Amino acid sequence: MFHNTIISDGISIYKFFKQLNFDFYLTKPQLRHLENVMNAMISKGYNGKISDIAELATSKHRTSITRFLSNSNWDEKLLERALKSYIIELIWSKSRESKQPTYLIIDDTISEKTKPSSKAKNPIKKCSFHNSHLKGKNVYGHQILVSLLSCDGLVLPYSIDIYDKESMSKIKLIQKLIATLPKPENKGYVLADSCKDIFNASEKAGYSYIGALKTNRVIFPQGNERLGIKLHKFATSLSIENFDLVTVQDKQYYIYNYVGDLKDRKNVSIVLSYPKDAFQKDGALKTFISLEKSLAPLEILTQYTDRWAIEPFFRDCKTYLGLDGYQVRSYKSINRYLIIMLTNYTYCKIYCNDSHHFNTGYKAAKKDLEKFKVIYIYEAAASGTPIEEIFESLKIA
Structure with missing residues (x-):
């Protein structure tokens, strides 16, 4: 049929699978199912419904797509490992070629779901309430931890995990990652939220660390060596003359650099930052930490802006690849969908070699x-294929 014989080969999805060695881990029918899922995501703007995939698949696939995601005998961990190896090779090659640093960017998002009634027989697994910074309240769904690898403008997804507070803390999950x-x-940098254990894990792996720091953390500047002072209180004790005005990505900020100790970490560099038009206004202070004291304050901010690449990733996956709307229910099928989503995102990123957008x-x-x-229509008509057969292949019979 059309999608199975023309499209996949035409846009080299199968060749992409070969590059990833997916043909080592999936049978030919399973590879076809995977192609159908990816084609549906691309051609429709996937909203997470299995029915979208069925519309593009041949009739024999209508009931088997669900089985492919939930019960089919394949190991999604092998596909995840193969995709990670492929991403690492691309990013590390970019770093060798450009001599630029590598960044591991870590953040989380919430895939919000409707809370089921107490009588629901088959609710989506691993859902719970999570604090949404975006909405300022607790919402029901999956909290999803994502990491990207970045070098010299090339940004690719590395991992995606559902955060399950019952099995492992988020800090432990990040350390393991x-x-x-x-x-x-x-050089290599981890860009994430700040925590002593993440500092240590980064250094152990051979990476430095740059991250956002809560403004209630205690520092020990001159005059406060014994008891310390919270960052937000320290910031209000300074005058505007103590700050430098800098430009980061076309926006101006007042910044001040503190080099010294935290309670749980000695000898770090911390940047206090206010937007130019919000100096010392409530809630405007942002603070950032670097384990490298040799980095200039402006460089710390500039390096940290690489973390912002994760926001377009979340937006694109929710808009086009079903990250907000997926409706598969078992834990296995959810994990399989997420791996397929990362595979498709990577495929689209490298589809145009000149842009990687x-x-x-x-x-x-x-x-x-x-x-x-x-x-397909032209060639089928030229070869004498009956029109009703063409209609059936295109799902318009």
């Missing part, structure tokens, strides 16, 4: 799907 990385080719690759891949649909 950092430990999977090879040593960086040049998701939106550019996604739109190009979608346009090529439409082109190959026209090619």
